Amino acid sequence: MKYLPIPNTLFRKNRQKFMAQMMPKSIAVFNSNDTYPTSADGTMPFEQHSDIFYLCGADQEETILVLFPDAMDSKHREVLFVRETNEHISVWEGAKLTKEQAKAVSGIETIHWLSEFNKVFFDLMTEAHTIYFNTNEHYRQAVETQTREDRFIEKCKSEFKAHSVAKSNPILQQIRGVKExxxxxxxxxxxxxxxxxxxxxxxxxxxxxxxxxxxxxxxxxxxxxxxxxxxxxxxxxxxxxxxxxxxxxxxxxxxxxxxxxxxxxxxxxxxxxxxxxxxxxxxxxxxxxxxxxxxxxxxxxxxxxxxxxxxxxxxxxxxxxxxxxxxxxxxxxxxxxxxxxxxxxxxxxxxxxxxxxxxxxxxxxxxxxxxxxxxxxxxxxxxxxxxxxxxxxxxxxxxxxxxxxxxxxxxxxxxxxxxxxxxxxxxxxx
Incomplete structure (x- = not known):
């Protein structure tokens, strides 16, 4: 990124504001944007989803944030999943966030590789009663492309049929409008x-x-x-x-x-x-x-x-x-x-x-x-x-x-x- 580091105190405050309005025994999930294709092997420059950036500062593709204030284990109340890097990715795309860097950027203590998401998330969902989905409800939106968030919501509804559903958007509309x-x-x-x-x-x-x-x-x-x-x-x-x-x-x-x-x-x-x-x-x-x-x-x-x-x-x-x-x-x-x-x-x-x-x-x-x-x-x-x-x-x-x-x-x-x-x-x- 070209910009100078942002103090993670901002993202800590933003998460606290969001979690303060969540229902008891509820969990919220936020996905990064896709990297969108153009044609052949071309892609558009990656642009992070504003909501996940607002809540954790991770400016990287294939990132998932989970917030679960009532998790039985305190380390699961804030969890960030990031893409695991390797030598091939490092050579061809450049370095990705390490766990230590992700912790420093976000202020979140529990960092997992994305490959661990399904296992950890299933365990957390056994404790949760309600899941907050992050749908785009901006008054000007006219999105026709299925997003990473959309695919996640479809998968959750199929796999966790007994859970109640809530909307992240009303909370985000309220807290994102007033700037720190x-x-x-x-x-x-x-x-x-x-x-x-x-x-x-x-x-x-x-x-x-x-x-x-x-x-x-x-x-x-x-x-x-x-x-x-x-x-x-x-x-x-x-x-x-x-x-x-x-x-x-x-x-x-x-x-x-x-x-x-x-x-x-x-x-x-x-x-x-x-x-x-x-x-x-x-x-x-x-x-x-x-x-x-x-x-x-x-x-x-x-x-x-x-x-x-x-x-x-x-x-x-x-x-x-x-x-x-x-x-x-x-x-x-x-x-x-x-x-x-x-x-x-x-x-x-x-x-x-x-x-x-x-x-x-x-x-x-x-x-x-x-x-x-x-x-x-x-x-x-x-x-x-x-x-x-x-x-x-x-x-x-x-x-x-x-x-x-x-x-x-x-x-x-x-x-x-x-x-x-x-x-x-x-x-x-x-």
Whole structure:
């Protein structure tokens, strides 16, 4: 891994939070992700499952975590199974975690090789009444591929028919949404790396540059700062490309007078950052571009102030919609009749601002976290309003990642990343 070691105290705390909510005589199992094939003998780069990483820090394939707080033998209350290495694997793939390393990374005392899992797990299941399965219940999930977790659940249901079943996800939604101090430090590091990439871009951008060249500049800066790369597929959208919300081709030339919307973020230690900035190719906004830019910035600033403990996510989005409506009226994009005659299910502002304003962020870019209960301190949300005007050939979105505080406005993890239009112009024209 490129990132520096993470204190295992973080993973100890995370496990304790999870186990505190488990039912008596219950056991929970968490599987690593598969290494997914492409074609021939190719595979995609391995990405650890966020839940098992959150609970033990083991960033390696073929790993299983078992939590059993009521196990009769105390050594079985936390058990980690890792892939046994050998000389062949060491030569061809590199070293895997030894038992001692797995213990140091996770803070778990009982480490077994994966080959021992079936025997140990059967023994533990004779003591357990309920098993927690870790299904993906994220509100945006649309997974069609069978996962390692899915196969494990099928096998368990076949072999242990008398056991009750419970869901890990509600517990994870609750505890993963509220970040520990160590997590906030890792997210700050990801945001700081993103800042380095953005400042590099401001010096590099000029008419004639290609979107993919900007993508490459970001990647260069991210990797040289211990990131493995982008936290998600980057959007480098010049001109009218910015009006395609998930434009990822990044293959067009940037023309003088156009704007470039860049939705990018570095990962660090599997934690995500998520930034959007919109800059002028020529280093200076036109009067109209700046007018729209400042409208988006105003909505962003006002929305940020609402992210405080007690706020309800759905109500927050309605309030942001009212602010955006006012700005669109001021820009002449809507008139009063549009607002008076709007369909409450699809407000008039949605013509120019069609996506949500905020989502949880953490180990996943669209992270786990409760959305139907009041917001809590140390939740981390993006704030990302935008105005998209195809008829004028540009779209503008601005986005930062902010931490809800016990009192006062959120703390902006991206406060050092240039945002004001005048500062961006000044840096681009140095």
């Amino acid at each position: 101090a160590e997590e906030l430090e890792l997210m700050q590091k990801a945001c700081d790396i993103t800042e380095k990439g953005f400042r590099r871009i401001l010096a590099f951008t000029k008419p004639g540059v290609w979107e993919y060249e900007l993508e490459a500049e970001y990647l260069h800066e991210f990797i040289r700062n211990r990131s493995k790369g982008f936290a998600y597929t980057p959007i480098i959208a010049s001109g009218n490309n910015a009006n395609v919300l998930h434009y990822i081709e990044n293959n067009q030339q940037c023309k003088a007078g156009d704007l470039i919307l860049m939705d990018v973020g570095a990962e660090y230690a599997n934690y995500s950052s998520d930034m959007t900035r919109t800059i002028p190719v020529s280093g200076k906004f036109t009067a109209r571009q700046k007018e729209v830019y400042n409208a988006v910035l105003h909505v962003k600033n006002e929305a940020t102030k609402m992210l405080v403990p007690g706020t309800i996510w759905a109500d927050y989005h309605k309030e942001v919609g009212k602010i955006m409506t006012s700005e669109l009226l001021g820009l002449g994009l809507l008139d009063k009749a549009d607002v008076q005659n709007e369909n409450p299910e699809k407000p008039a502002y949605k013509k120019y601002f069609m996506h949500g304003t905020s989502h949880h962020i953490g180990l996943d870019t669209h992270d786990y976290g409760e959305l139907k209960t009041p917001m809590k301190a140390n939740m981390v949300f993006t704030v990302e309003p935008g105005i998209y005007i195809p008829e004028e050939g540009f779209g503008i979105r601005l986005e930062d990642d902010v931490v809800i505080q016990e009192s006062g406005e959120p703390f902006n993890l991206m406060k050092n990343i240039p945002l004001e239009a005048e500062e961006i112009e000044e840096l681009m024209n140095k």
